[in-house]
Amino acid sequence: MWIWQALSGILLTVLLVVHMVANHFVVEGGLRTYEDVIHYLSNPFIFALETAFLIVVTSHALMGVRAIILDLGISPAADRRLKAVLVALGAVIVAYAVWLTGSVVLRA
Amino acid sequence: MDRTLSSLPVSEHVARASWWRRAAAWVDLHGRREGWLAFILMRVTGIGLVFYLFLHLTVLSTLARGRQAWDAFIALARSPLFVAFDAVLIFGMLYHGLNGLRVILLGLGVGSRRQAVLFWGAFVLSIVLTAVAVRMILMMG
Numbered sequence: 001m002w003i004w005q006a007l008s009g010i011l012l013t014v015l016l017v018v019h020m021v022a023n024h025f026v027v028e029g030g031l032r033t034y035e036d037v038i039h040y041l042s043n044p045f046i047f048a049l050e051t052a053f054l055i056v057v058t059s060h061a062l063m064g065v066r067a068i069i070l071d072l073g074i075s076p077a078a079d080r081r082l083k084a085v086l087v088a089l090g091a092v093i094v095a096y097a098v099w100l101t102g103s104v105v106l107r108a
Numbered sequence: 109m110d111r112t113l114s115s116l117p118v119s120e121h122v123a124r125a126s127w128w129r130r131a132a133a134w135v136d137l138h139g140r141r142e143g144w145l146a147f148i149l150m151r152v153t154g155i156g157l158v159f160y161l162f163l164h165l166t167v168l169s170t171l172a173r174g175r176q177a178w179d180a181f182i183a184l185a186r187s188p189l190f191v192a193f194d195a196v197l198i199f200g201m202l203y204h205g206l207n208g209l210r211v212i213l214l215g216l217g218v219g220s221r222r223q224a225v226l227f228w229g230a231f232v233l234s235i236v237l238t239a240v241a242v243r244m245i246l247m248m249g
């Protein structure tokens with residue numbers, strides 16, 4: 001458990017910095033226009049990178065939520081249900097966000 | 109992680125320490141205080157970042173509603189209140205990330221004796237880099 005929190009944390013250090021630099025630091029005015037967002041996400045490499053970030057950050061965040069709830073002390077049965085809920089929630093989040101970025105690219 | 113005297117098993121404790129050292133350990137917050145503060149801040153920023161992730165993905169749905177919705181959001185994002193919010197967010201990202209690296213090092217058994225210094229390093233660096241980032245935002249906007 002902790003090892004995944006640590007490994008995803010290390011990955012996030014890289015992906016979060018790349019995300020911030022690519023979306024804000026190198027952008028004139030710090031925020032993209034609508035056309036620029038479409039153009040940015042239409043690059044297949046960028047799309048893959050942002051999707052990787054999405055998956056890693058969602059996993060790390062939901063594993064972190066589980067760690068906090070486990071600290072409150074819950075039964076193994078409750079933990080199994082919690083895991084099922086968090087996995088489903090993670091799948092919904094990733095599906096929604098990929099749908100969103102995918103539909104943006106289709107406007108190009 | 110925190111190797112204070114009182115964390116030793118009682119038998120070892122008694123065998124090793126004179127009574128005044130044992131008594132001093134009760135009031136000696138050294139190495140415990142930072143560990144505690146680091147942990148609380150880690151947790152608060154972690155929870156905050158999870159909320160922000162939801163908020164961020166929700167806000168980005170304006171992209172699906174077209175150009176006008178997006179422009180309205182960008183205008184809002186340049187308001188002073190939003191920049192203040194950015195400052196809190198950036199500090200949270202920096203502290204959580206830097207302290208996360210500290211926790212990973214400590215977990216690997218690296219730097220345990222310097223854990224308090226590493227905490228203050230992460231904390232101060234987060235504040236400094238937040239100030240730099242806010243300055244950049246103000247100069248850009």
Ligand code: HEM
Binds near residue numbers: 061064154208211
């Ligand atoms: C920037 C790079 C990041 C690193 C290096 C990192 C590292 C870590 C580590 C090592 C832990 C375990 C802490 C412990 O066991 O005491 C952790 C916990 C956590 N992280 Fe991250 N993290 C990062 C980014 C994020 C982001 C972006 C989010 C949210 C979207 C997040 C949410 C959480 C949560 C909710 C926890 C559980 C909090 C706790 O146990 O106190 N993290 N992180």
